[in-house]
Amino acid sequence: MHVVAFIVAMAVFVLGLWLFGLAFAVTAFQLPIFFAGILCVALALAIPTRVIRS
Numbered sequence: 001m002h003v004v005a006f007i008v009a010m011a012v013f014v015l016g017l018w019l020f021g022l023a024f025a026v027t028a029f030q031l032p033i034f035f036a037g038i039l040c041v042a043l044a045l046a047i048p049t050r051v052i053r054s
Contacts (some may be wrong), residue, residue: 005051008042016040 019037
């Protein structure tokens with residue numbers, strides 16, 4: 001179960017980093033895209049703490 005949580009968390013983390021870069025490349029909706037990246041990174045950090053604790 002920990003391995004699956006790690007893979008999901010890493011995928012969400014990489015998605016968040018990709019969204020950070022995408023926010024600077026697009027011409028519209030930069031703020032929502034950047035904010036979605038922040039939420040993805042926060043979620044990626046929260047997943048292991050909830051799974052490992054249980």
